[in-house]
Amino acid sequence: MARHIAERLGHLLLVLWVVASLTFLMFRLMPGDPTLNFLSPTFNEEMRAALLRGFGLDRPLWEQYLIYLGKLLTGDFGQSFLQNQPVSRLLWDALPNTVVLTLVSLVLAYGFGIVVGAFLAFKRGSVAEGFAIPMALATRAAPEFWLGMLLLALFAFQLGWFPTGGAVSPGGTMGTLTDRLTSGDFWWHLCLPALTLTLFLQGLPLLLMRATMLEVLNDEFITMARMKGLSRWSITMRHAARNALLPVVTAFALGLGASIGGNVVIETVFAWPGIGRVLVTAVQSSDYPLAQGAFIMIAFVLVVMNTVADLAYAALDPRVSVGARK
Amino acid sequence: MSLLSVRGLGVHYASRAGKVRAVDGADLEVPAGSILGLVGESGCGKSTFGRALMGVLPDAARIATGEIVFEGRNLLALSARGRRALRWRRMSFVPQTAMNALDPVQRLRAQMLEVLQERGGLGRAPALARAETLFRQVGLDPSRLADYPHQFSGGMRQRASIALALALDPALVIADEPVTALDVIVQRQVLDVMRDLQARLGIAMILITHDMAVVAYACDRVAVMYAGRIVEAGTAAEVLERPQHPYTMGLTHAFPDVHGGTSALVPIDGAPPILIDPHPGCRFAPRCPFAVARCHAETPVLASEGDHTVACFRAGEAPALRAAAAEPATWARS
Amino acid sequence: MRGSNIWRFLKSEPFAVAGGAIYAVIILLAVLADRIAPYNPREILRVNRRIARYVPISPEFWLGTTAAGKDVLSQLIHGARAALEVGITAAVAVVAIGTLLGLLAGYLGGWVDKTVTRVADIVLGLPFLPSMLVLAALTHGGTSTVIITVTALLWPNTARVIRSQVLSLRERAWVEAARVTGCSNARIMFVHVLPQVLPLAALYGSVAIGWAILAEAAASFLGFGDPEVVSWGVMLQDAYANQALSRGAWNWFVPPGLAIVLMVLAGFMISRGSEKLLFPKLGDQ
């Protein structure tokens, strides 16, 4: 087992390094002169050169790359063009909002999905199944932001139950993470985006749980459990559900990584100040150090969660974690 | 009064091609305290028969006809709840490959305790003690209770399944091809465990298998099944050495004997019957070298002569048929 | 497949039939868009000389008009064309690359397998939408960017699934028999193993069409779509940016979303349904 972990961690470091390098390359090919946005036409050539030097853009590419990697290791993402403050501070301020949104939605989506999925497997062939499966498929087929638009139009604009965007009521300030988590206003703003994301995410666990449960339910050891006279309930819960949870747990970890990147659209629809929104605005305004920082953070969380998913599966499945025959 | 008597049992599968009569009017008597070998080729319905006794059939199958009288009660007349109460307490099951018959993510101890506590009503400590004794009885070191199924070899998994089956002192254990997947030495060891425990505990066992040699080695009585029906039954000596049904005769000659000569093995031509719209009259008639007109029209009924029952119109001429059956020419028709 | 059992199959597989029907309608719309659509989707319409902004559902404009006075229904119909173009091209590319790499990695093993898996892990490390944004910004948006990005980022999913099926097929006796009867590796891969894998590849194809359309919609929504192209994503972005929500112009922003859902759902249903079609008795030995 330890060998498996070491191998996966080594692999993780390699992937992180390659992703960081790819990001570096991608952003260096960005169109438009990075300094264009905040240079007024009156700036002469000499001042423009000074600025480039300030951001280290005049050095040869590979030298920039080494500086970039060096800074990356120390968590320094460089200076934002527009907001003239360290990118890292902007990111650390925005990341918690994304994490809270993602975690709340994932927990709700997977809780709902697992329970309903198990129930549908238990009640195979029922009317509920004929209704629930197309619904689950439909939520997976719908664009996230469109779901957001519908909820926004109905609950915010039409009924006015929820704010129409942002994370804080006008005039309020977000403050530190603990301030946000303790402020009702923050949670009130979180409702709609979280509901949208939950609606979007619950399809996968529901279908996956049902499919795995059905697969497990006609395994031979379930037939044996029935032969032992165990009640249908204890068979489903103790035997089928436990085995069916393995792939769902992996999907949860993968889902966490993927949706942190995927929230870009939800955060845009609801103007939710998460890291996705930071990326969008940064790319739209060619503030590429900020965009690059946001991208790397999202990518790193994704890669780390992919590895966590892999290790979680190995840890949970005794066939992998407890080694071969004695 | 035998421990178990099955009369006219019919189990039908709903399949796209029509109703498959996997078991179609099977009769069987199982006396207490003996090992009965239920032998037949694949597709003859012997596994379905075993699972029907337990009352746990695949979704597409259901018991259509007949009665199963066990310890004086007709199980088919019981409510689902009543039937479930008997499971594992009075009648238990040993599967073929224990690898996927044990929950892969639970230790053996948990799976033993589950049966002993939830079905046996024992407290944790007595259940654990009982589990350890059972493991010792089947030749497994009790420390192995802490392991997972994938850490057991094939032979050890079968022993664990037997321990599980004996947990609540059942009156009858049904073993479906328990040793088929095992190597010959391990197979012998597991068979010996079953014979020894059966003798010491006086329980009845039904050993379902396709292997005549295993039946000869381990069973007191034998029942031969073909196309969903029991065609012959009796003591092992009677059925194996003085078979009265042509199919049994064919089987004994199709089986190579490790110490026997190299006399030509005799195949039974033709393919096993499709059980959707079975052949009228005797199901074996199309492949039987001794079939007469009556065999194709009427269905023979199990008639017993002393302790030996057979379903064949020409059973009376058995000695002559047996002699002819030994000649390969008799069978080489196509 | 003789006529009789195609019909028997269709009866038995409602999902696939429904999916197929939806696709048929969408293809019809895309092909005949110019004739079916009441107006030119880009034309600014006037009602007695005033630009027809935010006109609700009416006999003249069955789905009303946009903020800029264009006909919503016409845009919706023409949108089918963009959806098909992006969806099918990306799906074919993803499935082709994924299947080929999956086949090579699964069958040849060794360093080929290690490289493909390693590259796949790295690509799976790139977050989908953020990468879409950056690449779109890089190449000034457009459907070609969407297609390239979807292909570049989606092939690992198909490759992994195909690889695992090829790994299991490789152990099958009839693949070994192909070696014993003198087949070269290439022949085994492309004549023996590939046909067995195509059903699964097609399955992922119909799902990939869905992801491609969702990606195009998201890219357009974030402002990186191709403004000249009339697509459902651009329609939604246009609606969102012009207060369609606050004005409650349901007629404007609901239909494009529904169209996307229907098309993506059709892909899922075909893949669910087609499991039986593509895995007939032949497959499940």
Added chain:
Amino acid sequence: MSAVIAAEGLEKTFRVQGREVRAVQDVSLSVKAGEAVGIVGESGCGKTTTARLLLRLEEPTAGRITYDGQDITALRGRALLPFRARAQLVFQNPFDALNPRFTIRRALAEPLRNFGIPVAEHDARIEAVMQRVRLTPSAAWLDRHPHELSGGQLQRVVLARALIPGPKLIVADEPVSMLDVSVRAGILNLLRAARDELGLAAIYISHDLALIRYVCERTMVMYLGWIVEDGPTAELIEQPLHPYTRALVAAVPVPRVEQDRAPLPIRGALSDKPLHGVGCAFRDRCPLAFARCEAETPLLRPTTTGRRVACHLGEAA
């Protein structure tokens, strides 16, 4: 008459999850035309790996393989083609040995195409093998798909495919273990007839001693990768020399009620960590093991004519 296939000092080691598994250790054998040799032993004894080494479906870790006197150990890829045409394999599982999408005709044509046999000859050869395996009239079968045939019929097609390129060596890996008893005899008789009439060299792999006795004149017994005994089948079964063979023969049940049910002369079970290095691999389970079995690995040495055994028991003190 030189051996059709021969091997000296064959070894094969696999790396499984970091552990080294020695599947085949120092195996030497040779099979002449018209001769049928059985390789028997429990699962994991290396009999199938040995067969795969002989057919070059696996690369040997050490040792030499010669076919008709020509060394084929190092050959690879296209160079192996001529050998492949002459050495064919009958598979264990008929349900899995034919490409589900190919008709029977195409399955039979595949080897002909690969071994460059002119198309003109194809129909004649296909008809000939179909006759030989008694799937007649061939037209009734050739256009069917595998899932339309029973196990016995499929195994006949597998045999036909093996015979069609005109091989000199047939290796059969548990050829009938997946078949019903009543059908087995038919296949075994076909195999025996094919060997006699075509003068083939044949190697039968099986765990079933009774079947081996029916088809092979000579048999080798393998245990944990070693050949422990080799000799004429009848003698080997009636008077086994090696303690393991003795236990193996005693363990086989016979279809008669009167049979020996005494406990087996063997201890414990196959452990997962076989005893590598010096000494007899069977010593931990052998009731007759003594000091020398620990100290020295027994070599396969001839005793009376035609028999060989790898055991210190009979040796001079």
